[in-house]
Amino acid sequence: MLAAPKVNAFNPPRRTLMGPGPSDVYPEVLAAQARPTIGHLDPLFVGMMDELKSLIQYAFQTENAMTLAVSAPGSAGMETCFVNLVEPGEKVIVCRNGVFGERMRQNVERVGAIAVVVDNEWGEPVSVSDVEAALNANPDAKFLAFVHAETSTGALSDAKRLCALAKQHDCLSIVDAVTSLGGVELRVDEWGIDAIYSGSQKCLSCVPGLSPVSFSPAAVEKLKARKTQVQSWFLDQSLVMGYWSGDQSAGGKRSYHHTAPVNALYALHESLRLLAQEGLENAWMRHQSMHQVLRDGLESLGLKFVVEEQSRLPQLNAVYIPEGIDDALVRKQLLENYNLEIGAGLGALAGKAWRIGLMGFGARRENVALCLRALQEVLS
Amino acid sequence: MLAAPKVNAFNPPRRTLMGPGPSDVYPEVLAAQARPTIGHLDPLFVGMMDELKSLIQYAFQTENAMTLAVSAPGSAGMETCFVNLVEPGEKVIVCRNGVFGERMRQNVERVGAIAVVVDNEWGEPVSVSDVEAALNANPDAKFLAFVHAETSTGALSDAKRLCALAKQHDCLSIVDAVTSLGGVELRVDEWGIDAIYSGSQKCLSCVPGLSPVSFSPAAVEKLKARKTQVQSWFLDQSLVMGYWSGDQSAGGKRSYHHTAPVNALYALHESLRLLAQEGLENAWMRHQSMHQVLRDGLESLGLKFVVEEQSRLPQLNAVYIPEGIDDALVRKQLLENYNLEIGAGLGALAGKAWRIGLMGFGARRENVALCLRALQEVLS
Missing domain, CATH: 3.90.1150.10 (Aspartate Aminotransferase, domain 1)
Structure with missing residues (x-):
């Protein structure tokens, strides 16, 4: 031995x-997280998850049915968006004005898709006119991906205008809101964002380790129309949703996918409840x-x-x-x-x-x- | 609004x-998890992670340098092993005697590799002789993958003999120890296991959400010799190890990969400390x-x-x-x-x-x- x-x-x-x-975690969140662990299929836990879903929807300002917390950090939320929506060979306009735009590009590459990079200086926002030029030059692009709030530089980009541009060019938008959610204006439905991910450990002041994610109906349609299998089993949202919303797609029954991070979800529930309470x-x-x-x-x-x-x-x-x-x-x-x-x-x-x-x-x-x-x- | x-x-x-x-979580683990969040690059946190690594090594009975906790549940630990080690087109003998063997097969498929399935009845252990026959019939197989303790049936398979067989046939072994770790005999180095993953929420009595993983030197060599990129950015161990063991591979500096689930790692540290204390x-x-x-x-x-x-x-x-x-x-x-x-x-x-x-x-x-x-x- x-x-x-x-x-x-x-x-x-x-x-x-x-x-x-x-960030500093709310004391109430630390306390919530220390409450007794219950089973991930316990009816009371399932009720908590329904509330959690509505709280994530509120924070994102969306009515998207496919809204949930990925059981892993924001980087996994990013990967969730790319592996579920983008198929090999598809073209993605990726805006790069810091570390996380570059990470998006790497995600595109790893799904076997083609990244067309729009570069802006570190510290500058994504240039709307540069993106428009790239969309015009790439009429076959299927996605526009950008970081709303670049954590590496502190620059805020104009998500509303960028998503409107994407829509005009028949592209789905994929938005990194890791640092923006809860800290600056963000309106998923009103701005027409198709896929968005965030992190628990920034302006939600929850413990690190979870990634709220939401897909618009158009994004869900894209996922359903895939010709190839999602390359990740763990992040495959068509499987995960069987657990998160058994009430809709699986006839009321929640099917087991993976064991949810029960206590971390208590924490996220509490942090979002505090956000909802503040407004x-x-x-x-x-x-x-x-x-x-x-x-x-x-x-x-x-x-x-x-x-x-x-x-x-x-x-x-x-x-x-x-x-x-x-x-x-x-x-x-x-x-x-x-x-x-x-x-x-x-x-x-x-x-x-x-x-x-x-x-x-x-x-x-x-x-x-x-x-x-x-x-x-x-x-x- | x-x-x-x-x-x-x-x-x-x-x-x-x-x-x-x-499983029931130790009260000490819930308490540990509720301690104040500190930064994931804080020197004190890095010291905690070094201890955590040695505790995971002890639980696995291994001296493998590449030993860490994946920042996501056991299913992500499974995927970590397959996406890092198995390349498209390679052949994997997959033993299926329950739900999790089938999940392994799906993982093999999703990396574009070829699964040769050895089926045993649900409730039976993996048949050593069936595996031997499959290895003989498939001399080009590169891996043997099986579940040590099938959570769906309660069957224990003979990991020691299966891994010895794998070695005889020049295969790397990939072992699911989600339910076995801490509950039954398991000796990674002595048995020659090449890649192993577990979960925090079974016999470790930690909160769910983390997956201890360990790769043998031979597995690390296989990872380093890859001809293709690991398809997952989040689970790419060559990147993750830059954070977990900056002291070795990156000249002492820990490089940022993703934000570690700080409080969940406190919990795992405490649960493994209690295991080490008990023996x-x-x-x-x-x-x-x-x-x-x-x-x-x-x-x-x-x-x-x-x-x-x-x-x-x-x-x-x-x-x-x-x-x-x-x-x-x-x-x-x-x-x-x-x-x-x-x-x-x-x-x-x-x-x-x-x-x-x-x-x-x-x-x-x-x-x-x-x-x-x-x-x-x-x-x-």
Whole structure:
């Protein structure tokens, strides 16, 4: 026998999480998650899932029947959209203005489809006119895929206009809303979004590990009309929906697909319930007003934003690291002396920017004050 | 705006979970999971993950460097093994003696590989001689895939002999240990298992949603020698390992892949710590002795086992539903009157058998007593 390792119980410190996610989790969500595990086919659990579905629909502002939480993180939500909807050989216009647009391109490639990349600078929003040109130049494109809120740069793109363009060109839209959901205006039905995914650990302030996803009726039709099998068994939505909405497609009976992450779903239910209680528009406004306080404070410390004001995400504030400042040392001091986490730069911005998150429960005056004072002290 | 649904906080009842999983979760695990979320790149979290890796290695009895928890349920662990190791056109011997062997076949099909199915009756273990014949008849086979402990029937197969056979025929072995890990003898290195996956929600008594996975050096070599790209971005282990073991392959730096399910990993760490504290062999013995008490009791109630004694899983007891008994009504009475969940039959055993789990924290004398007395009362 290999010997048992000597390991103590893990007692994490209390951090204030102001990076790109995970964000500070609501105490109510942590408590909900610790409630007793029940069976994933228990009638009471099934009732909870029905509520959860309606809460996800509310957060996305959609009546899409195919709305659920993928039992894995946002990257799996992204893959869910691509593997279910895109077939080998199909053409996808992919907008790339940061890390996650590039990840979309890799997903397209891995389903054996063709990605036509529209590049914009890191820190800029997706250019509507560039996308229009790409759609005109590729009349055979079937999809337009873009990131609503680029977590790697803090840039917000105009999802409403981009989805309208997609529709004009008979393309289905696939939208990354990992960082946008709950933090900025997002209206899936009104904007005509066909497939959307998000993450639990950003502006929902839930624990990381789940990905809310929604498909429009047109997307469901595309899925049903597939000529090839979905390459992932785990993410195949035609199978998953047998479990999530037995009430519709399977004659009331929920068929077993995989064991749902029961306690994580308790947590998501609670975080979305808190969002519904606050009201979506109130949450959007709160993120905006906290951002303004943070922005003024950061600018008074001499820090400059990566993204221009008009396309800046309130919940993800990327600022350039001043000349001569040791990136890692500052973050280490914030973490060790103030229990405060801010995010490093990612990809093209690694070593060049910090990413300060104001997400969900974290978008509060006390967090902003802590962050500004701690930065002031560490940078002085 | 679509209106916010009126939803109350979800307060699950306290059930005793004696189905096929999720099993009763250790109270310490629920408490661990509710500890404050910290960042997935926080040095303290990274230290926790190193411990977690050594705990998974202990539970699997392996020194495999590529050992980690997939951030999704066991079905995703299964898919991780197939999409990383098997390339299109390769031949896989798949043993099918229940639901999960069939799921393996579907995975093989979805990677574009060729499944040669070895069928055994539901309730029987995989036949070593049938597998030997299949290996002889298919000298070009590259893999042997089988389920160690079939959750749908309660049959235990001889993983040691099957893996030895695979090795003799130059095949890599892919083993489903979802229900076996922690409940019955399992020795990855000694038995020469090449790829193995499990689930958090069975004999580990952790919350559902994670899948411990381990690849042997030979499996890692196969992954590195791939001619084609892994079809899943999310499950691509060459990318995931950059995060899990930055200390080895990426020169000490952990590279971001996806946001780890932080709190679920706290839970897995705690459940494996409790297993290490008890000792793996002690846990195996406890499952066996609790099974014997349950077996005697069930037989005295006149219930007959689906699986012959010598290949019966202690942790998953499938018994035939007696003639004239209303399956659903019995389970409903147990659930509503005793807060006791037992499992329905699955696949070929649906409506014909019950599955009574004795897994991890659930394999205790008080659970056995409750189950026997409640069944006695409901069936009388």
